[in-house]
Amino acid sequence: MKKTLKQLALLPLFFGLLAMVACGKDDDGKFPTSAFDGKITAVVENGNAYNSVVSKVVVMLHWHNENGHCIDEEIANSNYSNGNFTLTLPILDPKTLEVLAEDAPQGIKISDEKAKIGTVYREDFHAYNNSGNKVGEFFYGKYDGDFITSVSFMYADRDVTITGSVNDDGFVATYNVSLKKGWNKVYMTTDNRTKAEISTKEVSGVKWYFQCERCEPDVEPVVVTAIVENGNDYNSTIGRVRAAAGFYWGWSTHSTLAQTTYSNGGFALILPTVYNLINIEEFFGGNISNRNARIEFVMFEGFSSTSGGFDYYDWVGDFFYGKFDGDFITQAVYMFVDRDVTITGTNDEGGYLDIYDVVLKRGWNRLYWTYNGTQTEITTNPISGLKWYWEEDWNALVHSSKVSKHAKFALKNMLKKNTKSALKQNTIFSRCKK
Secondary structure (H helix, E strand, O other): OOOOHHHHOOHHHHOOHHHOEHHHOOOOOOOOOOOEOOEEEEEEOOHHHHOOOOOEEEEEEEEEOOOOOEEEEEEEEEEOEOOEEEEEOOOEOHHHOEEOOOOOOOOEEEOOOOOEEEOOOHHHEEEEOOOOOEEEEEEEEEEEOOEEEEEEEEEEOOOEEEEEEEEEOOEEEEEEEEEOOEEEEEEEEEOOOOEEEEEOOOOOOOEEEEEEOOOOOOOOOEEEEEEEOOHHHHOOOOOEEEEEEOHHHOHHHOEEEEEEEOEOOEEEEEEOOOOOOEEHHHOOOOEEOOOOOEEEEOEEEEEOOOOOOOOHHHEEEEEEEEEEEOOEEEEEEEEEEOOOEEEEEEEEEOOEEEEEEEEEOOEEEEEEEEEOOOEEEEEOOOOOOOEEEEHHHHHHHHHHOOOOOOOOOOHHHHHHHHOOOHHHOOOOOOOOOO
């Protein structure tokens, strides 16, 4: 799978905790002195304020097995007390390492194409309460005006350098990374819109922060009832429906919010409170009234089986809620937000103009994207006449519409176009993907 620049800017967010791999040891079993030793002592900003909320810190690792499936594995944990935590990253099995040069884009030079690395992602420092519920995540970095610096801990199985730059539609990621065998600290500084600089040169002033996801009471759940156009034609194709979050990262990061059976040409399910959220600036431009707001979108997926897990090979397509009106395509999406926030104004992304008139309330909201090929109007004001479509029928309507040459108007692509943060750009060091 070819990686794009949207993978490139994630580098330091996701390098960290995979670096603990057995093949990274010297012959005497110790880490080389030139590398970071894997011990993390985190003194969290305002950390004592979370002593009653957080009791345990868990580090998760994502890696591919021999069948290409993504494995989620706990690799380290620590108690949280007095506003801090300490843990040592263990040495990992060599099978968890990924080939660094695989599918690297043009413009990136890797000194040793056989080098392998281990990577842990920013959102994989999980915080849990005494009841065993995930309540948030820890982030290591700093905020400096329009710039964000994120720190990762990357393991390499040999000395290797990554240099060069990639320009993707005006977003430039520049690499100046020199990894030593063993653990390394990698820094990414980005303005979230046009550039990212990824380097092993130390950036001063970085700190640990806690991002709380479950510090407020649950909101009222929302019932979604879908009568699908030509829905009975798919009764034998679709067995179950899943409301999935996290789909913009790739298949392996989809999480199940709700599920139900598909029957008689439709489905109904209940969307609960969501806690694993992302910053609103990672998806929206314009004037955002509260830039600390955190959000999540939902994708409605269809599966052929009527029971069991949600394997990629059992997935048969997605559902879409929208309409076609002459030169315009409208699609509605369900979005959860952790606080009241408004988005107004405009944003120009590579020649496509986004116009915002959005008023979000804490909990579930329905957003409407209306697109005509050159601009998108995004609003929470209700638009009538929308219908539910199965992917096959939706794509047929898109391709027959007047704006089809401009818009691959599936939800995933629409959200991808609106992604603003370099933290969501892909890297050559990708997390688990299908």
